[in-house]
Structures are given as structure tokens and as C-alpha cells.
Amino acid sequence: MSPRSCGCTRRRRHRVTSFEVVCRIADGLRIPGHLLGLAPRPWEKQEQTQPPELPDRRPAAADIPWRPDATVDLAADLTRSDLVMDRRALTLALAGAAVTGAALLDSLEGWLQPAAVLPPPARRGRLGMREIDELETTARAFRQWDHRYGGGLRRKAVLGQLAEIAGALDEHQAPDIETRLYRIMAQLAGTAATMAWDSGLHHRAQEYYRLALRAAHAGDDQVFGANVLAGMARQMLYRDRPDDALQLIQLAQEGARDVIGPRVRAMLHTREAWAYAAQGRTAGFHRATARAAEALAEAGTGEDEPYWIAYFDEAELAGVTGGRLLDLARQDPRRYADRAANEIRTALSSRGTEAGRSHALDRIGLAECRFLAGDIAGGAEDTHRAVAAARLTQSGRVRAQLGQLYPYTVGHSASRPVRDARDSIRDLLSN
Template identity: 45%
Template structure:
């Protein structure tokens, strides 16, 4: 915490982020107004400029809606900007200036089986010993060429060189089947509840699987263990993200992608690329996200099931929405819907893609229309249609996704001017959010709180109190 007479770290962060982009304070003020859109009421331009000067001088800690707006403009999480500690920043994409080498996270790009297993073993071992509060301090992720270029090797169809020494190993096929069943349990937990306490359990289990791969096994067992390791890495990544650990999440995604190569599972590798793209989209790195999604689509163009193709095209549509390209978004969304319409019970989809159902398709589409409604309020009607459908279909499925949908639905009602319905749905969102541990849900609730607070309507007072209390917990 800062003491008397000290300027909080947030002041230097705001000033540093602005200067690193070459913006004047007036240019930053213009971007804050744009980020507010139609949904957040803003004072006169001179007042906004005065606030920026006060924030950079450390005279006044930013209050709502400024933390949310700074977060949108800089592409950083609010707790990165305003925590009372020094944190790293997202490595900028091409054309955004040279990244600070201290702020970038070096991803372990290894495409051979044994070094990949060893890298996962070392990462999980250090993760298990790391205090979570220390881990959250490392918030840099890699973007731009240092991320996109190495990932290109995922497409290479080079043969995998496994060790040829014959050995029985420590486990047989029955034990591998038990490990696979446990992995499915962890995946279900992740989809239902998010991160939290289960993250350490997944990390520990992943460490054990990586340790098994230090031994020699028959080829069929080795391939299945690499498949499990890839899947556990993706679960660990998602749970790390839900726990606010962006750097760790990206490392687990990258290592999971590399483990999918010796597993011979190109479809699962595409799903990891889609997850990496989603993380970048949350961090406003839409161009890089689009590159990863296109790479994934290229890799499974002839092998993807309709459900997987549909999911990948929703990520493509998401990137177009973030880039402000509504027509391209609609086109990609229609492609996703057409692909999903081709799905049938006889497709034999793998377990890891079954989460992507009609509810998920509707929820993701509605969420993107909601983003577009920030710039053009008429899109709120489409958001209401799709998110309402998602909420109706969510019964008994992912609690985390339901919380995101309900908060999004409340925002859509606000932007349509239906305050009473927004309060009713927002209250349900807060109750659902209390059941999960998810950083994505917290961000959505903060956005809902900012928009509700900006209206300063007595009808919304109770909802504001509920959101504030839930976020504090």
C-alpha cells in the first residue's frame, strides 16, 4: 500500500501506458470517450481531460467508470493497472512499438516429445510451489510475431521421433484409461465451476502424467499419455486464467499445443489455438487472435467435425467483432451456424468438444452482438435474442457460462432502456456468479456495475450493492 505523500503505482502505469503509445493526454481523453460508447454517460471533454491529469499526478485514484475505460483503452485488466504493486504489461502487437523485454513472457516452444514432457514437468513442479499471490503478479502475455510465428510449426506434418527402446513402463492400458477418465472429471469441473481450488489438483495430476513420460512405454501408451497431457494442460490453462494468472495460462496453452503433436491429435491442437485466441481477444489483441484461428482452421480443414468447425468460426467471428467489422462478423457467424446445423449424434465427437452445444453457440454469438452494441445500440436487440436463447438452453450445464450470459443479458436490457428487466436478470447473474471462481465473470460484473452506476437510477441501487458485495468477496 502507498503511504502518506506517496504517489500510487497506478499513476505511473497510466502515464507509462499512454506515453508508450505516443498519445497526448487529449488523445487519451478522446479514446476514453470512444470506449464509453453509448452505454456510459461521460462529463464534458474538459472534465475528462482534468481527470486524466489528476490520475497521472496521483492526486485522485480513478473511480468508476474510469478503471473500466482505461482497461478497454490500454487492453489491460483493471487489477493490472490499479493494484498497489508493479506488474508487467501485455507485449504489444506489430506496429505498436517495441515491447519491453522485462514485460514479455517467454513461451517454451518445443516440438519434440521428450523435451515437451520435461518442460511441462518443470512448469507444474514450480507452479505447485509458487504462492498464488506471487503468480498473479506475472501478468504479461506474448503477442505479435513472438507468438504467431512459432505457432506456424504446428501445421508441419513432420514425423514424430519417439524413443525406440522397448520397455514395459510403469503402467498399462487399464491405468491409462483411468487417467483419461479422471481428466474428463477435471474438464467437467472446469466447465461447471471455473478455477479456484481445483486448479492445484489439476496441476498436480498433470505433473504426475509428465513424470510418467520420463519412462519408456510402448508406443500406444505413450501416444495416449501425450493426449492426456495436452488435455490436462488446456484445463490447467483455463483454470489459471479464471484465477487471474494470465502468464501461466498462456504457457499451459502453448505446452498443451506442443503435446498435441506427439499425441497425433490435430483436432485438439486446433481447439487449443482457439482457446489461445480467446485469451488474446479478452486482452484486445484481436489481430493476433484472428491469425491463430485461421491457422487452426487451416490445420483441420479436412478433418474437423461440424461441431469443431462451428466453434472455430465463432472465434473468427469474435475477432471480427473486436476489430469493428460487423459484416465480416455476420458472415463468420452464419458459417458457424451452418456448420453446427450439419452436426448429428453420429459424428462421434471427442469428449472435449461436447461442451460446444446450441446454448454455447447462442451465448457466444449474443456476447459478440453485445460488444458491437457499445458502438451501435441497435445491436442490443440481436444480443437480447441470442443471449435469451442461451440462458433458456443452459439448464443444468456450465454455471460459469450461465453467469456470463445472465450478466450480458442484463447489459443488453440496459442498452435497450429496460431498467426493470436489467435489474431482475442482473440479480440472477450475481447469484449465479457467487457459485463460480472466474476472472471472466468478475470482469463482466464490473462492466455491468459501471453501466448501472453511470445511470444513477434509484431502481438499480439494490443491484449495485449486490454486485459490489459479490466482487468484494
């Protein structure tokens, strides 16, 4: 092996862990500071001093125009900056809080406008339908992996595939190929968002959600765009921002009202119900939940709607409803704890460990219901089942929920089953 090749090998093995190195990478690759959680770089400030007629080459993500070519540039920027850093450096640099309020909502208004039509390029790439079919299969596989295992175990692989899609779109393809490529980009970006979120990278997750929405817009996929907005709403609900979540759901319903099928409509109603429950509006919660059940009853076979919504069935509706009743039970356990437990048991009876993250969250929720209802022994028993389910997934959200379950096991030192349950949670979270 030549000295040059040895040097390349050593460089590939070097891990980016120093904050100073991250800064040098940003300057060398001209990556804007906001994409890496940094202050604006010196060269950005110089560009801002250019005459007014010269536009900023790298606008902030929220200000990027809703054009297909701008979406491709955004995908290239996001993936390039993520792929050069290891997990530890990425966590330090990009784990900022998600954008909320008007700063978030105003940046998404372009979703409601028709996609811009660009002049045809002089040359086109040579991707064919066979390659597109393979890319769609890969996107499905990554989505299924995230649904079952969660976390960021394959996040870099998803980002690498996303970068490849951006490269293919940058070369321009035949119109029907480009449309499908944008739709694949949207699905991969949505998966990258949930993986980033599961890894605690909340701001980065939001950036990928934005990319997914823009890609769905460019690919004229209003149904998946509504699904992306529902994902963003769920993130806001976990961040205790129900007002933002409700507006995001309303934006999804407005932009895709004429094209969504009953399963997607039912899913949107459950997110709406979640927001109402978080606001303490119990009448609105029950009304939206009833609408979700009515919409789901209209659903036919899985062939009638996109593959990615097939998970939303009666078991999913029961699990989501149980989770929202659990939210209410924390304020009024006598009224809601048993009702929440019954809904969660219905979900568990219909889906097992193959549901991965959802199954583990159901187990944790049921254990909390038992504690809230005063059934300490039953709560301890279900806690052991919850920990066993949590061991089968790498989801950060599952571990966060286990952390919220832990206080219920404190203060019962005389009970051996509760002590054992507490130790099982501590052992899992310490690894």
C-alpha cells in the same frame, strides 16, 4: 514421532510467500527465471557464456524444439515451479501479460510440421490400458469441474496430475500408451491454462496453452490442437488483440482442416466471427456466424466427435452470437442491443445453472443488453439474476464481467431497484 519427521512436517506447512524465497527456490531447483517471472538467474548467465558448441540446457519456452521429449521437459518445468508456490506468491511472480504478435505466432509454427520420430528407448515403463482409462476419466472430471465452476479451486490438483503424466512419459511406455498419455497431457494442460486464466495468471495460462498444443502435436491429436489454438485466440480477444486471434484461428483451421468434425468447425467459425466483430468488420462477422450455423447443422450425435466439444450446441452458438452482438451493441445500441438480448435469451432457455460459467456470463450479458436498450428497470432485475448466477462459480472472468456491468448501475440513485442491484454487485466483488 521422531524429530526428523517433525521437521519434515514443519517444512511441508511452510508457505512460500517471500519473493526472496522464490528466488532461492529457482536457484536451488535450477528453474529458469522466465518460468517464475524473474530476471535471468546468475547461473543462467554463466551457462550462456559456455562455448557455442554447447547448447543451452534450458531454452526459453518459445524456442523449445517441437519434439516429444522436449514437451515432457517443459511440462516438468512448469508444474514443478507452480507446485512449490502458494497462490499469493504465484500471483505476484507469474501474473505478467501474455505474449502477443510475432513473438507468439512464430513460436507456434511447429504445429504445422510432422512430429519428430525419436529412436526407441532401451527400456519401457509398465503402464497398462487400465491405468490410461483411469487417467482419461480424471482428465474429463477436471475439465467438467472447470467448465462448471471456473477459477483455480482445483488447479493444484490438475498440475499434480500433469506432473505425474510427465513422469510416466519420462520413463517411456509402449507406443500406443505414450500416444494416449500425450493426449491426456494436452487435455490436462488445456484445463490448467483456463484455470490459470480464470485466476488472473495470463502469462502462465499462455504457457500451459503452449504445452497443451505441443502435447497434442506429440500425440498426433490435430483436433484437440485446433481446440487449444481456439482457446489461445479467445485469450487474445479478451486482451483486445483481434488480429492475433484471427491468425491463431487460421492456424488452427490450416493444421486440422482435413480431420475436424462439424462441431469443432462451427466453434472455430464463432471465434473467427468474434475476431471480425472486434475489428469492426460486421460483414465478416455475419458471414462467419452463418458458416458456424451451417456447420453445426451438419453435426450428428455426440459419438461422432470428441467428448470435449459436446458442449457446443445450438444454445452455445446462440450464447456466443449474443455475446458478439453485445460487443457491437456497445458501439451501436439501437441496432444491436435487442438482437443480442434475443440470442442470449435463446441460450438461457436451453441451458440452466448447470452450465456454470457460461450461464453466469449469459445473465450478465443480458443485463447489459437491457441497460443499453434503455430499459433501466429490466437491467436492474437481470442484474440481480446475474449476481445470483455468479455466486455459483468461482470464475474470475465472471467477476470481471460483473465489474464491467457495475457502471451501468451508477447515476440512477433515485431508483431503488438500481441501487439494490449496484449494492449486490459491490457485495459480491468485495468478497
